[in-house]
Amino acid sequence: MSRVTRFAARDPGPAARMGGFIAHLRDNGLRLGVGEAELALTALTHVAPCAPTEVRHALRTVCCGSAEDTARFDDLFDAFWMNGGRVAPKTTPVTAPASDHVHSSRKAQGQEAEGTAGAPTTPDAGDDPADADGDGRLLATLNDARMKKDLRDLVQHEDIAEAQQVAERLGAALRDxxxxxxxxxxxxxxxxxxxxxxxxxxxxxxxxxxxxxxxxDRPLKIVTLCDVSGSMTTYAQVFLAFIAGMMRADETTDAYLFHTRLVRIADALRDRDAMRTLARLSLLADGFGGGSRIGASLMQFARGYARRFVDGRTVVLILSDGYDTESADQIGGALAALKKRGCKIIWLNPLKGWDGYEPVAQGMAAAMPHLDLFSPANTLADLAALDRELVRL
Amino acid sequence: MDWTTLQTAMAEQGYVAGDDLAMAVHLSLTLGRPLLLEGAAGVGKTDIARVLAAVQDTQLIRLQCYEGLDAQQAIYEWNYQRQLLSIRAAAEDGETGRSVEERIFSEEFLLERPLLKAIRQPEPPVLLIDEIDRADEEFEAYLLEVLSEFQITVPELGTLVATSRPIVILTANGTRDLSDALRRRCLYAHVSYPDRQTELAILKSRCAGIEAKLAGQIVGFVQSLRKEDLEKQPGIAEMLDFASALMGLGIADLTRDPVVLQATLATLLKTQTDRDNITTEVAQRLAGKAA
Structure with missing residues (x-):
């Protein structure tokens, strides 16, 4: 058991320490404010403030808001209050094993790097992932140069007008x-x-x-995630026209493209000039026709944008063939996380239209349990025929 | 009352709470904040409210949430049938418009639903808002308003202010994410399946006459069953059902009769896939480990 942190003599008192602790938690991704700091201090007046276990239980109750927070809390608590990374090396008592301190401070730093991406951390803590990331990016750029396509070659103006009508019908079918x-x-x-x-x-x-x-009846919001990886190129034309039509038909819809990463295209698609929209999209969809990391992209969506844009009155429409270049486990995890937002998930798979198709691709198999509707779609007519299915949702 | 006293008092009522849970309940009482309990089904979240009401010697008011829960079910409703009869009676007596209206929109004709009832008790009751994640976001937002202001506005009567602040316990199964606003208003405790010692204590406090050997086997069996890949893990209530089934059948040793064990699994496994997964061999292996 590590010892209780020894604070510097100039430390102004418990209130400031609690402030420091709350800031420490906030840095590690817990969502806390001034109110919680005050509540935490008040809570300590109702327990024995010198007994570490009691304080731990009390602060856990006040500061945590979810099961994930609870799971991480003990480590964070140790890092701050129990001698983890706060004490200058010279004050370390000789009797305590030095390796223990090194270990716990590393751990705390690692978490910090994870929790606040983009915040300054110590250089050596983030070294390895940064290197790996750099490599990956370099490869992706090489691919991009080879695979760059202009979406304007793919999508015709008439297609968009037609897609818009289809999208309007679908929007009307989706009512809560x-x-x-x-x-x-x-x-x-x-x-x-x-x-x-x-x-x-x-x-x-x-x-x-x-x-x-x-x-x-309340209208449902539609969020579309379109896969534009290499295996989807042949269908991208239909889907992109459809998305563009949908965005123009309904102000509240939202759209994303993904291949090896996720790009929000809603703002680009709202451009009044349909062809200029596509030009802007081509710039955004850098890497179009490359590999696909469905799981990672969906997870990025579920963790990031979904928190703001997806609620119980949302339908998430995924247009993809389910061929992931990475492990399929992540797809299931991402969809489960998404599902917890209370939304409906529809997966439209162009391959399902083929005779004798079975969702055996690992990604697809992992996704199946979380889907509200799994349907074929590779032409605009298929999409138009969906409205009957959607009413039933 | 400090938190260990509370823990003991809860144990006397038949609820064995871990240190963290007891602390959470204690803080919720002393700070006057709602307590949000999250965890899998069957870990005893709802039971905490019942026990707390017994410990505090107060009333338990329960609001069960479900999809489409509306204001009339949660807050108040006018007793329309009585109002209609009353209007008719008034018409016979020759009573006119204004006074009839005042009379039928008085508190006498108001049906209190759980939320209104909870804030209008002379003594602070325990208000249990069960499975809040089943209700929709709008209801959550409304609930936040009630929980922070402790007052409810009825257009015909004006604002009804709380006569006492209820002790609020919310439970959630995690079927959907709750809003950050609600989480921030509440103290939080995650209730997980109890460890072996706690579960043994629960079993002994609920099934008084159980033999120590069988109790150990039951808890060991259920604990290792939870580690299997199941659709629906057996909760504490299921474990207690299992124990009373075995006691009712007069079984003293789990490993003795595979057929009976397989039959009593009906109390623990509640889906077809789970029943298929736990075959006689698997059950025997788990029982053998527990023995």
Whole structure:
């Protein structure tokens, strides 16, 4: 067991230390504010503040907000309060094994590098991953140069107009009928009692007319993730036109491309000039037609953009053939994480249209349990035919 | 009451809580913050509220959340049938508009649903909001408002302010992510499956007459069963069912009769795939390890 951290003599007191601890947690990705710091201090007045286990339990309750936080909390707590990386080497007591300190401080630094990408960390902590990353990127650029394609060659202006109509129909098919509040309506499934009582007052308690109410339909937001890796090139034309049409049909939709990384294309697609849109897209879709890292891209989406843009009234539409160049496990994990946001997930696979196709590609097999709908689609007509399926979701 | 006293008091009511959980409940009581409990189904999240109500000697008010939970089910509703009758009666008596209206929109005609009921008790009750992740985001947002203001506005009556602040316990299974806003308002505790010692203590406190050997076997068996690849892991309630099934059948040793063991697995495994996965051989292996 490591010892309790010895703070410097000029340390201003418990409040500042708690502030420091909260900042330490925040640096490691826990979402905490001033309110929590105050609450943590108050909490300590209700327990024995000198007993490390009690303080640990109390602070865990106050500072954690999810199961992941809870799992990491013990290490973070040790790193700050239990002599982990805070004490200058010269104050280290000789009796304590030196290796222990080295170990725990490394660990803390590693976590920091993981938690706050882009924040300055000690140079040697981030050395190895940075090197590896550099290599990967260099390779990708070589590929990009060879595989660069202009999307304008692929997509025609008429296609977009047609796709827009299809997209409008699909958007109309996706309605959420789970609203909590009922609204007054001429034909509703329930009697609007509140109104009935009010109206019957004027007729001496005789309910002459029966006002009704129903659950109003709420539109669903559609988020499209389109795979533009090499194996998908032949279908990209249809899908890109479809996405472009969809973006123009509905203001709230959102779209992303992925191959070896994920790119948000929503803003580019909102350009009023359809062809200029495609030109901008070509620039964004650098690496188009290369390899695909579906799992990594989906995970990036689930961890990043999805937090802001995906909620219970969202349909995530994935257009991909499920051929991943990396391990398939990540796809399942990413979709499970995405599913927890409460959204519906639809996977449209162009290969499914082939005779005798079975989702045996590992990526596809991993994805299957998380999908609400798995459908073939490789032409615009296929997409148009989807609306009946979507109504049933 | 400090947290160890609370832990003992909860144990007396038949709930064996780990240190971290007892601390979380203690802080929730002293700081007056809602407590969010997250964890797999069947680890005893809901039970904490029941036990806490017993320890505090107060009422337990429960709001079960589900998809499409609406204000009329959660907060209040007017008693429309009584209102209608009352209007009719008033018309017979010759009572007119204004006074009838005032009378039928008085508290006498208000049906309290859990949230309103909880804030209008003379003594602070325990309010259990069960499976909050089943309700939709809008309800979550509304709940936040109630939990921070502790007042509810009824248009006809005005704002009803809390007479006492309830002790709020929320539970979630993790079927969807809860909003950060809700998490920040609450204290948090993750309830996981108990370790061997705790589970043994739970079993002994619930099934008083159980033999030590069988109890050890049961807990060992269930604990190793949880490590298997199952769709639905058996919770504490399932473990207790399993124990009482075995006791009811008069079994003293798990490894004795494979057929009976396989039959009693019905109390632990609740899906077809899980039943298929745990074959007689697997069950015997696990039972042998536990013995």
């Amino acid at each position: 009928s789970r609203s909590r509040r009922r609204r007054q309506a001429r034909k509703g499934d329930q009697i609007h009692f509140r109104k009935l009582i009010r109206q019957s007052l004027s007729t001496g308690g005789e309910p002459i007319r029966l006002p009704r109410k129903h659950r109003p």
